[in-house]
Amino acid sequence: MTIYWERCDFCGLYKPTSRCAMFPELSVDFMCCVSCPLWMNTCKSPTWKISTKPVSLQLKSRGVSAEERKRVFEELMKSLESSKS
Numbered sequence: 511m512t513i514y515w516e517r518c519d520f521c522g523l524y525k526p527t528s529r530c531a532m533f534p535e536l537s538v539d540f541m542c543c544v545s546c547p548l549w550m551n552t553c554k555s556p557t558w559k560i561s562t563k564p565v566s567l568q569l570k571s572r573g574v575s576a577e578e579r580k581r582v583f584e585e586l587m588k589s590l591e592s593s594k595s
């Protein structure tokens with residue numbers, strides 16, 4: 511991957527750009543590439559890729575684990591109540 515500091519053909523700003531995978535005649539910067547509707551969909555190998563895990567994914571898994579803990583606790587309380595009677 512070769513990066514050139516030139517004008518992005520999508521937003522018109524001077525940024526580090528690379529050749530668009532879908533339209534090789536166009537230069538694209540990171541932000542325009544990842545916000546492209548074709549990114550990782552129609553465009554199977556985008557010029558710019560995100561290597562780090564999305565933050566929302568980490569937050570979601572943390573929320574699920576808290577929900578799971580609550581469910582287990584409720585089940586434990588129910589079984590304690592039924593054993594009493």
Ligand SMILES: [Zn+2]
Binds near residue numbers: 518520541
């Ligand atoms: Zn741009």
